[in-house]
Amino acid sequence: MSAPRILSTGRCLPERVVTNEELSRLVETSDQWVFSRTGIHSRRFCAGEQNIDLAEGAARQALERSGLRPADIGVCVAATFTPDWAAPATACLLQKRLGLREDTICFDLNAACAGFLHGLNTVHALLADCRRPYALLVGSEVISRVLDMTDRNTCVLFGDGAGAAVLCRNEPGRWHTVFGARGDAEVLQVYGPGPRFPALRMDGRAVFRFALEVLESSIRQLLAAEGCGINDLDWVVCHQANARIIDHVSDRLKAREGLFYKNMERFGNTSAASIPIALDELAEAGRLRPGMRVLCAGFGGGLVWSGALFQW
Numbered sequence: 568m569s570a571p572r573i574l575s576t577g578r579c580l581p582e583r584v585v586t587n588e589e590l591s592r593l594v595e596t597s598d599q600w601v602f603s604r605t606g607i608h609s610r611r612f613c614a615g616e617q618n619i620d621l622a623e624g625a626a627r628q629a630l631e632r633s634g635l636r637p638a639d640i641g642v643c644v645a646a647t648f649t650p651d652w653a654a655p656a657t658a659c660l661l662q663k664r665l666g667l668r669e670d671t672i673c674f675d676l677n678a679a680c681a682g683f684l685h686g687l688n689t690v691h692a693l694l695a696d697c698r699r700p701y702a703l704l705v706g707s708e709v710i711s712r713v714l715d716m717t718d719r720n721t722c723v724l725f726g727d728g729a730g731a732a733v734l735c736r737n738e739p740g741r742w743h744t745v746f747g748a749r750g751d752a753e754v755l756q757v758y759g760p761g762p763r764f765p766a767l768r769m770d771g772r773a774v775f776r777f778a779l780e781v782l783e784s785s786i787r788q789l790l791a792a793e794g795c796g797i798n799d800l801d802w803v804v805c806h807q808a809n810a811r812i813i814d815h816v817s818d819r820l821k822a823r824e825g826l827f828y829k830n831m832e833r834f835g836n837t838s839a840a841s842i843p844i845a846l847d848e849l850a851e852a853g854r855l856r857p858g859m860r861v862l863c864a865g866f867g868g869g870l871v872w873s874g875a876l877f878q879w
């Protein structure tokens with residue numbers, strides 16, 4: 568089987584830390600409520616930085632750690648639902664800022680919080696037929712720009728940030744994927760800037776139920792494809808929306824303590840950035856080593872979901 572290999576990762580978070588306590592001065596909420604329902608204590612919000620600034624920071628770090636030059640990159644994809652512009656795409660702006668060659672395939676992809684894993688598969692497919700065997704994949708979000716800061720149901724959940732990976736094509740190795748979409752504009756919707764701005768609306772309970780269903784079934788499908796059990800894996804990195812969602816799925820699958828990585832306590836839900844930020848934290852800390860078996864799974868507005876099982 569041919570698989571994309573992640574050569575390196577990077578991340579970029581805005582400096583401004585916003586605690587639950589700070590939000591409790593804007594809406595009727597408390598650190599106790601938010602932490603007990605979500606596992607989130609704080610998140611980062613941009614204070615002037617744009618999506619492209621975060622994307623560039625994460626991409627530069629990943630590129631530097633890969634040892635490659637910008638001219639080696641053949642594909643550049645940015646996963647985001649909060650770009651600075653509908654056009655130009657974030658990936659095109661990255662082409663200029665990073666000095667990628669003009670014949671680099673650059674575009675943005677919107678699969679909401681599942682964007683990074685949709686991107687991983689897209690990049691893998693594109694690399695098969697690309698002039699150069701390396702790709703840059705970024706998940707980058709400024710969700711604070713679409714939050715209604717008077718809605719306590721949503722404003723406490725999200726954060727801004729970016730994560731990136733440099734990938735190499737077609738190494739022999741394990742590679743199983745799962746994808747799904749269920750068109751639904753009722754339970755989670757985001758309007759673009761305009762008369763209804765700012766505008767992220769969500770039926771939290773419905774998304775919660777959906778997340779439990781698709782995370783568990785995605786993970787079971789990936790384990791069946793690989794022919795292994797959950798505790799044969801080295802890491803499970805899910806989209807970091809809510810610690811209760813992850814704990815529930817981990818319990819249902821009888822996973823060992825600590826197998827599912829969690830960092831939403833510090834960053835909240837950063838949508839397409841959450842999985843690459845988590846991978847980067849693990850890699851930087853030396854907790855992700857070559858040969859380890861990793862399973863990633865994401866879900867989000869669309870509704871949409873995706874998962875991948877691969878070797879680090």
Ligand code: UT7
Nearest residue numbers: 595596597600604680719720723771772774775808809867
């Ligand atoms: O990337 C995908 C994005 N979305 C998600 O992952 C969201 C998935 N859903 C969730 O994480 C959870 O459903 C929430 C964290 C959003 C909500 O937790 P819940 O346990 O499902 O609470 P709930 O919506 O059932 O609300 C319980 C109560 C309600 O009050 P009443 O109606 O019982 O009087 C809410 O109004 O909690 C109230 N509430 C709050 N109270 C204090 C809702 N938000 C807050 C808040 N602070 N921030």
